[in-house]
Amino acid sequence: MGSLWRFTRGDLAQADAAREGLGEEGVLLIDAGQIFGDDVERAAVRLEALSRNRVTFFEEPFGGASLVAYRGLAEKARGTGVGIAGVKPRITVKWLNILSNSAG
Structure with a gap:
């Protein structure tokens, strides 16, 4: 769905x-x-x-270096069942999955 998500x-x-x-x-x-820049609210x-559609992962809403934005979105995603995934750096995927699946 990439660029269609505008x-x-x-x-x-x-x-x-x-x-x-x-x-x-x-x-x-x-x-x-990566179409949302660093705009956590827009994502x-x-x-x-x-969540309603039981999306397993929402991948690369931001660029790989946007760790603050990823963290913000992962916190908003807690309790929704939606994992937030990034690709670069690779550690980001594990870190975000833990954050977005934490109790909350």
């Missing part, structure tokens, strides 16, 4: 359509293609739809 209304509809297409048992991962608006 507009909130369309993003929410795409998440719903992806879940419908995959069915209840399908694993849904969304790669945002976080999508968490409700991602």
Whole structure:
């Protein structure tokens, strides 16, 4: 879905359509293609739809060096079931998965 995730209304509809297409048992991962810059709030608006559609990982909403933004989004994602994943540096993936799946 990468570059298509620029507009909130369309993003929410795409998440719903992806879940419908995959069915209840399908694993849904969304790669945002680093389109949110460092804007945690803009990325976080999508968490409700991602949670409703049981997205396993919301990948690369920010660039790999945006650790503060990743941490902020991971904190907002606590309790939603949505993992926040980054690719670079590789340690980020493990760190964010722990944060977003922590009790809260």
